[in-house]
């Protein structure tokens with residue numbers, strides 16, 4: 001527990017006994033087969049250049065150190081390349097475990113702002129990488145295609161369907177969609193005022 | 196082949212919105228090989244597997260399943276040229292067929308828009324369509340401009356073949372399918388140590404920290420140079436393509452290291468090998484060239500182009 005007198009103490013001893021079950025339920029059912037051999041981290045290109053240590057995260061998760069695991073920035077350095085999953089001798093599927101842990105992190109409010117933005121784009125435009133400038137339409141014309149493709153970019157009804165299902169699943173609230181869009185609107189107004 | 200195969204063409208985001216030359220090249224190549232592409236009208240983001248799958252699995256599967264229902268309605272398989280789209284659509288299709296609980300949750304969400312996942316169609320990648328439906332021999336027969344003497348490094352990427360125990364397509368430690376398709380172009384395959392590592396863009400890492408993601412990319416480039424260098428890098432994924440292509444401009448900006456590789460999607464490579472001119476699909480619109488205000492290295496690629504300057508010079 002971080003008390004006011006000891007602001008720099010790193011909490012590692014708070015155990016959440018439900019954490020492992022959460023991970024198993026969300027999508028990492030084999031986490032308990034891990035015997036800590038380290039094949040995953042030894043194969044991991046993210047671990048080769050950052051402090052991200054997949055074996056260590058799995059160990060901590062098994063110990064129930066939820067806060068410690070979900071609040072770390074490193075959790076977001078896995079590129080989901082699945083090399084560890086293809087090599088793990090115990091079929092732990094570390095990539096799925098990491099994704100499940102990230103689901104817990106997001107549910108508990110640990111979402112990076114740029115990620116929030118990408119998620120909002122899908123609700124707003126139907127695409128994480130949208131056709132959001134005229135120059136992209138021009139690029140399409142330049143290669144001899146129609147300026148707008150037949151995907152959601154040219155079909156507002158498809159975006160409407162995405163809004164409905166993300167609202168039904170609670171995803172819009174999870175990522176704080178409305179607040180985010182309002183903040184974006186404000187930013188735009190500010191910029192317009194300035195210049 | 197008795198009948199020409201038909202596929203719904205799932206475009207995704209990066210191909211139609213950032214690398215449209217891949218979309219155009221794919222149209223040309225599929226037509227040349229007698230495979231029909233149908234518009235998948237109203238398809239959305241797949242949605243990006245490492246990103247949305249990391250945020251909330253059920254919503255990821257729901258949005259992916261909605262895309263699948265569009266194809267189910269018409270009864271043709273999907274084909275996509277993006278490893279990420281392929282992962283979302285193929286994996287969700289697989290998981291929804293095997294995970295009763297997930298399927299219930301997803302169909303409950305889909306009921307809101309009057310849709311239901313049925314699990315009746317197959318999801319393929321362009322590489323599958325090229326290898327399984329057209330076949331390497333047919334591709335070779337169609338080549339009229341072989342890339343003789345052009346050194347080609349490959350970046351197969353991750354999600355087309357991994358996880359291997361589930362996808363059961365190729366040996367992810369020694370893959371051969373993508374290599375065979377690319378070698379059909381006549382280019383010379385250059386093996387390099389880090390061929391099989393990730394480009395660095397996936398899993399929401401590019402969005403979280405672009406420099407960390409570019410560090411992966413740089414390792415690949417250096418490994419290619421250690422192997423004697425290459426004239427082109429070929430990949431089956433537009434997101435990898437963006438990372439390897441535009442990534443060179445970004446690496447120069449952040450790390451002051453300069454690389455000049457021409458990067459192509461496998462359908463762009465084949466379009467050229469089939470004799471199409473680069474202007475026919477806009478090879479020079481890759482973001483690397485747009486930002487550096489230059490052109491592909493035509494000489495190194497062995498392609499003659501009629502540049503407007505030449506006309507002026509000869510007058």
Ligand code: SF4
Pocket residue numbers: 033034035036037038039040041055058087088089090091092093094
């Ligand atoms: S490779 Fe598998 S068993 Fe070994 S430490 Fe990693 S997850 Fe655990």
Ligand code: SF4
Pocket residue numbers: 040043044045046047054077078079080081082083084085094095098
């Ligand atoms: S999937 Fe993630 S944890 Fe596994 S090897 Fe790749 S980057 Fe590392």
